Amino acid sequence: MADLASRITKPDEAAGAAPQVEDPTEGANSVGIVENAYDVEVKLADLQNDAESPLFSVQSFEELGLPKAINDGLLAMNFKKPSKIQERALPLMISDPPTNMIAQSQSGTGKTAAFVLTCLARVDLSKPQQPQALLLAPSRELARQIQGVIQTIGQFCENLIVQAAIPGEVSRETGVRASIVVGTPGTVMDLIRRRQFDVSQLKLLVIDEADNMLDQQGLGEQCVRVKGLLPKTIQILLFSATFPDNVHRFAQKFAPNANEIKLRHTELTVKGISQMYMDCPDESKKYDVLCKLYGLMTIGSSVIFVRTRESANEIQRRMEADGHKVSALHGAFEGQNRDALLDDFRSGRSKVLITTNVLARGIDVSSVSMVINYDIPMKGPGAGVPDMETYLHRIGRTGRFGRVGVSISFVYDRRSYEALSEIANHYGIDLVQLSPDDWDLTEKKVQDVIKSSRARPDYAPNALGN
Numbered sequence: 132m133a134d135l136a137s138r139i140t141k142p143d144e145a146a147g148a149a150p151q152v153e154d155p156t157e158g159a160n161s162v163g164i165v166e167n168a169y170d171v172e173v174k175l176a177d178l179q180n181d182a183e184s185p186l187f188s189v190q191s192f193e194e195l196g197l198p199k200a201i202n203d204g205l206l207a208m209n210f211k212k213p214s215k216i217q218e219r220a221l222p223l224m225i226s227d228p229p230t231n232m233i234a235q236s237q238s239g240t241g242k243t244a245a246f247v248l249t250c251l252a253r254v255d256l257s258k259p260q261q262p263q264a265l266l267l268a269p270s271r272e273l274a275r276q277i278q279g280v281i282q283t284i285g286q287f288c289e290n291l292i293v294q295a296a297i298p299g300e301v302s303r304e305t306g307v308r309a310s311i312v313v314g315t316p317g318t319v320m321d322l323i324r325r326r327q328f329d330v331s332q333l334k335l336l337v338i339d340e341a342d343n344m345l346d347q348q349g350l351g352e353q354c355v356r357v358k359g360l361l362p363k364t365i366q367i368l369l370f371s372a373t374f375p376d377n378v379h380r381f382a383q384k385f386a387p388n389a390n391e392i393k394l395r396h397t398e399l400t401v402k403g404i405s406q407m408y409m410d411c412p413d414e415s416k417k418y419d420v421l422c423k424l425y426g427l428m429t430i431g432s433s434v435i436f437v438r439t440r441e442s443a444n445e446i447q448r449r450m451e452a453d454g455h456k457v458s459a460l461h462g463a464f465e466g467q468n469r470d471a472l473l474d475d476f477r478s479g480r481s482k483v484l485i486t487t488n489v490l491a492r493g494i495d496v497s498s499v500s501m502v503i504n505y506d507i508p509m510k511g512p513g514a515g516v517p518d519m520e521t522y523l524h525r526i527g528r529t530g531r532f533g534r535v536g537v538s539i540s541f542v543y544d545r546r547s548y549e550a551l552s553e554i555a556n557h558y559g560i561d562l563v564q565l566s567p568d569d570w571d572l573t574e575k576k577v578q579d580v581i582k583s584s585r586a587r588p589d590y591a592p593n594a595l596g597n
């Protein structure tokens with residue numbers, strides 16, 4: 132118990148945990164749009180000039196030597212400067228001869244654009260239907276999102292065809308006909324086996340969320356099998372915010388002689404995310420606390436993470452019965468239903484999303500200002516071990532690319548308290564305590580952070596608009 136207590140900060144430090152933001156007492160409504168736009172330019176530019184920030188860079192995109200059509204795409208996305216990972220990784224990935232890469236960078240720091248730019252720089256667009264780059268992701272949502280990023284950054288690249296290899300997307304008659312293919316490992320494997328995906332000319336394999344994808348307890352076997360069917364000389368890029376030691380060793384075998392960009396444990400947390408925890412009296416009270424938070428959750432958009440599909444359904448049912456508007460998304464839903472639910476959330480039509488770990492990684496919705504860990508993430512036999520990596524990925528759904536956000540983890544008994552305490556110690560996080568007994572203070576602490584995130588004019592669904 133003492134461990135977590137030692138990581139509690141004083142109440143008035145709560146808003147301070149989200150540095151370099153507008154005065155938190157100033158809500159979006161009280162700030163004029165023009166002034167505000169100026170503020171934000173300065174704020175993001177400030178972060179990008181701060182050598183300590185993961186968004187820092189000294190170069191411009193032009194200096195990285197990418198083709199003009201790609202630079203035009205970056206301009207259209209309003210990407211003014213590369214982030215640190217983009218600046219460091221890109222020159223290594225696009226240089227010849229092609230070299231493998233294992234790259235780690237905090238959540239929301241632009242890893243996707245780093246590997247997407249490499250794909251766009253490597254494919255020969257005179258062969259638009261010949262698969263040349265394959266990107267693998269752990270969920271259909273992430274595969275679709277990456278497909279969208281490629282299409283947006285590549286909007287000025289003539290003849291670019293990008294296809295998603297996820298269930299229900301590739302017709303049996305035509306098979307895969309695209310230069311860039313983004314998929315989930317099971318579907319990709321099926322397509323290759325059925326000879327509907329010609330992999331003979333692939334020159335690039337990207338694995339996003341690579342520690343999760345290569346984990347031998349999970350998708351690892353499938354990824355190894357896919358790789359075994361690809362040309363031996365293929366360039367391999369592995370990206371994630373987390374690389375636990377055991378998976379990292381395996382990653383080095385999977386992508387031999389790779390250049391590496393690694394971070395220490397304590398560098399992994401994103402400064403813009405104010406991490407808090409809620410001391411619930413017991414498990415049965417967690418639901419009431421959640422309902423009390425509901426008003427704050429709808430100021431921006433929020434994601435509530437739970438352990439099982441059943442509890443996602445159950446919380447949705449109860450909250451709706453109590454008159455709240457929420458959506459639930461998990462692996463039991465049909466693919467197209469899942470797509471529609473996430474699209475609604477991205478566009479702001481729904482503001483509160485209850486989900487499982489299926490959406491813990493990679494999903495980029497810039498309007499998310501709050502993440503709730505209704506259940507502390509656990510793993511291992513009997514799910515008795517705190518899942519450090521999943522915690523970091525879950526909270527990383529907010530605080531994207533210099534934005535601010537808040538995460539609230541619910542604890543209610545010794546076990547959940549100790550698990551969160553281990554997570555906090557592992558990353559060296561100072562968690563702010565919230566109490567359901569002092570609701571006014573709780574509300575103020577959370578609102579201060581959320582209001583700061585709202586004060587940004589680019590506070591809207593991301594540039595993809597999907």
Ligand SMILES: Nc1ncnc2c1ncn2[C@@H]1O[C@H](COP(=O)(O)OP(=O)(O)OP(=O)(O)O)[C@@H](O)[C@H]1O
Nearest residue numbers: 210212213214238239240241242243372493495532
């Ligand atoms: N150079 C840039 N300038 C401005 N915005 C950027 C830049 N690069 C990326 N972004 C934006 O930052 C957000 C986060 O990027 P991205 O989704 O690639 O993060 P990530 O590092 O892959 O995070 P995660 O580990 O959660 O998957 C996206 O909305 C993206 O459009």
